[in-house]
Amino acid sequence: MESRSGDREGEEEQHRRVPLRERPEWSDVTPLPQNDGPNPVVPIQYTEDFAEVTDYFRAVYVADERSPRALALTDEAIQFNSGNYTVWHFRRLILESLKIDLHSELGFVERMAAGNSKNYQMWHHRRWVAEKLGPEAGNIELEFTKKILSIDAKHYHAWSHRKWVLQSLGGWEDELNYCTELLEEDIFNNSAWSQRYFVITRSPFLGGLKAMRESEVLYTIGAIEAYPENESSWRYLRGLYKGETTSWVNDPQVSSVCLKILRTKSNYLFALSTILDLICSGYQPNEDIRDAIDALKTTDMDKQNSDVDDIGDQKILNMAGSICSILEQVDPIRVNYWIWRKSRLLPST
Amino acid sequence: MGELATEKHVRYILSVEKRKDNFESVVMEHLRINGAYWGLTALDLLGKLDTVDVDEVVSWLMSCLHESGGFGGNVGHDPHILYTLSAVQVLALFDKLDVIDVDKVTNYIVSLQNEDGSFSGDMWGEVDTRFSYIAICCLSILHRLEKIDVEKAVKYILSCKNMDGGFGCTPGGESHAGQIFCCVGALAITGSLDLVDKDLLGWWLCERQVKSGGLNGRPEKLPDVCYSWWVLSSLTMIDRVHWISKEKLIKFIIDCQDTENGGISDRPDDAVDVFHTFFGVAGLSLLEYPGLKPIDPAYALPVDVVNRIFFTK
Numbered sequence: 001m002e003s004r005s006g007d008r009e010g011e012e013e014q015h016r017r018v019p020l021r022e023r024p025e026w027s028d029v030t031p032l033p034q035n036d037g038p039n040p041v042v043p044i045q046y047t048e049d050f051a052e053v054t055d056y057f058r059a060v061y062v063a064d065e066r067s068p069r070a071l072a073l074t075d076e077a078i079q080f081n082s083g084n085y086t087v088w089h090f091r092r093l094i095l096e097s098l099k100i101d102l103h104s105e106l107g108f109v110e111r112m113a114a115g116n117s118k119n120y121q122m123w124h125h126r127r128w129v130a131e132k133l134g135p136e137a138g139n140i141e142l143e144f145t146k147k148i149l150s151i152d153a154k155h156y157h158a159w160s161h162r163k164w165v166l167q168s169l170g171g172w173e174d175e176l177n178y179c180t181e182l183l184e185e186d187i188f189n190n191s192a193w194s195q196r197y198f199v200i201t202r203s204p205f206l207g208g209l210k211a212m213r214e215s216e217v218l219y220t221i222g223a224i225e226a227y228p229e230n231e232s233s234w235r236y237l238r239g240l241y242k243g244e245t246t247s248w249v250n251d252p253q254v255s256s257v258c259l260k261i262l263r264t265k266s267n268y269l270f271a272l273s274t275i276l277d278l279i280c281s282g283y284q285p286n287e288d289i290r291d292a293i294d295a296l297k298t299t300d301m302d303k304q305n306s307d308v309d310d311i312g313d314q315k316i317l318n319m320a321g322s323i324c325s326i327l328e329q330v331d332p333i334r335v336n337y338w339i340w341r342k343s344r345l346l347p348s349t
Numbered sequence: 350m351g352e353l354a355t356e357k358h359v360r361y362i363l364s365v366e367k368r369k370d371n372f373e374s375v376v377m378e379h380l381r382i383n384g385a386y387w388g389l390t391a392l393d394l395l396g397k398l399d400t401v402d403v404d405e406v407v408s409w410l411m412s413c414l415h416e417s418g419g420f421g422g423n424v425g426h427d428p429h430i431l432y433t434l435s436a437v438q439v440l441a442l443f444d445k446l447d448v449i450d451v452d453k454v455t456n457y458i459v460s461l462q463n464e465d466g467s468f469s470g471d472m473w474g475e476v477d478t479r480f481s482y483i484a485i486c487c488l489s490i491l492h493r494l495e496k497i498d499v500e501k502a503v504k505y506i507l508s509c510k511n512m513d514g515g516f517g518c519t520p521g522g523e524s525h526a527g528q529i530f531c532c533v534g535a536l537a538i539t540g541s542l543d544l545v546d547k548d549l550l551g552w553w554l555c556e557r558q559v560k561s562g563g564l565n566g567r568p569e570k571l572p573d574v575c576y577s578w579w580v581l582s583s584l585t586m587i588d589r590v591h592w593i594s595k596e597k598l599i600k601f602i603i604d605c606q607d608t609e610n611g612g613i614s615d616r617p618d619d620a621v622d623v624f625h626t627f628f629g630v631a632g633l634s635l636l637e638y639p640g641l642k643p644i645d646p647a648y649a650l651p652v653d654v655v656n657r658i659f660f661t662k
């Protein structure tokens with residue numbers, strides 16, 4: 001994770017820069033160096049240009065100078081360090097005081113984003129501007145995030161912003177298609193799955209989860225069949241039955257996609273764990289599922305759970321136990337989780 | 350497996366802000382309070398906090414305190430809830446909480462709670478479950494949790510819970526290990542962990558462990574030492590930490606050390622920084638690595654510090 005905003009892209013910029021002390025428009029300002037407090041823990045070293053911009057910024061900030069040149073200075077200061085809350089804060093005060101047309105501010109943020117887009121302050125600033133511009137900014141904002149997501153499709157800030165735009169400024173109409181598009185590019189993109197769930201549960205045009213379930217189950221099963229090792233699509237499938245466990249247990253589409261994958265004998269971890277979850281919620285596996293699971297057992301497991309005389313619940317319980325044993329072997333890093341699952345299997349009667 | 354290069358990490362942390370001509374230190378200037386918290390807490394876990402001049406740190410911290418009761422990231426910077434928590438945590442480390450006007454700091458945090466129970470980071474109103482955690486953690490350390498509407502705060506956090514059991518930054522936001530730490534931490538501190546779907550969340554969290562032993566923050570992302578801490582501490586808080594392979598995670602963190610110059614990076618062979626050094630040491634502490642002080646998973650402070658706050662006053 002990016003903890004600090006290292007705007008290294010700005011370093012090249014420094015070489016072409018005219019120092020503020022040599023610019024006529026700044027000749028009346030005395031830069032104000034950082035006061036590290038009465039007893040600085042350790043003095044901080046500044047690179048020369050960074051220090052100069054910061055010192056001039058401090059001077060205009062302390063003088064509360066809300067002028068065009070101060071606005072231009074915040075631009076430079078942000079380029080040096082986009083993580084500085086104080087500079088962004090002062091920039092907004094200037095924009096308000098000078099009644100600047102905020103459309104141009106969108107361009108500024110876009111330039112900043114080209115350097116470093118993983119920065120909370122920038123996104124918050126963008127939202128502040130968009131909020132002031134109102135619904136007319138909706139499409140611009142959707143396009144802006146689209147651009148960022150085309151470079152990094154899991155960009156957390158961009159997705160958060162996009163979700164806010166949809167809810168506050170609208171633009172839901174094409175969002176499900178957009179999710180499909182991104183999932184076509186990368187079916188493992190958990191952010192796109194998250195957005196998809198957001199759309200089907202919150203879009204004012206789609207009628208909610210229940211109305212969307214049938215078509216979404218079909219879509220998701222297709223995705224699962226293509227890549228059964230995809231954690232995201234399995235979780236999405238489960239999410240489609242949120243709060244309706246009975247429908248989930250009773251929907252034959254769920255157990256049949258599991259069966260289909262179990263029979264391939266590869267990448268079946270999530271299919272198997274889904275069957276386990278289903279059984280724990282009251283599902284009664286049929287003969288086909290039982291055979292498919294038996295086929296995955298190793299010989300030593302056969303010996304453990306081969307009591308053919310068992311009937312009904314005990315038989316299902318044994319099968320759930322076998323599932324846990326298989327998962328312990330195919331997912332060794334989480335062996336303790338599967339052992340715990342096994343320990344929780346209790347006869348339901 | 351290699352061992353934790355304790356001495357070298359101590360030297361690295363002590364030297365980090367003294368380094369000359371370092372672009373990194375310039376960029377850190379505005380969040381120096383966060384840096385102080387990461388560095389000093391790591392030093393304490395390593396048993397070397399006594400090498401620091403307490404009075405110097407405390408007087409510098411106090412010069413970052415604003416009239417409003419909030420702390421800036423450094424002298425002359427605007428107050429923000431992010432820096433206020435770090436300041437309070439550092440004061441707690443040194444048992445110096447009595448130097449601040451507790452009611453004033455409390456009022457600052459209380460003023461940031463919104464109608465829906467969420468918290469803003471500062472006067473500009475950015476809302477995020479990170480700020481809910483920060484507010485709750487900070488007020489709890491100050492023994493002033495009752496000054497906010499805890500019930501509403503918890504309700505807001507729960508509105509950010511997803512169908513996979515995780516939490517996002519705002520309602521509907523994608524589950525993310527960092528946000529999960531914040532939400533679970535806030536729920537732990539307010540005694541509301543019964544509202545977490547522990548088995549579902551625990552499974553999502555333990556799915557974050559990848560073959561190398563490290564943990565990622567979201568599906569299909571690279572493992573990272575800082576995410577390892579957020580997942581690990583969340584699993585610890587919901588009592589499911591035995592679901593992951595501790596040995597493999599220890600090995601991953603040890604592999605992220607710079608054994609020559611000290612410090613820990615996000616993943617093996619990357620450049621080290623104080624942030625990941627702290628989270629690496631904190632993770633090892635939670636994994637009961639020998640020679641480290643134990644850390645509290647919710648407050649992210651050494652357990653003896655947390656005990657001193659809650660049991661001796």
Ligand SMILES: [Zn+2]
Pocket residue numbers: 001002573574575576615625
């Ligand atoms: Zn990291």
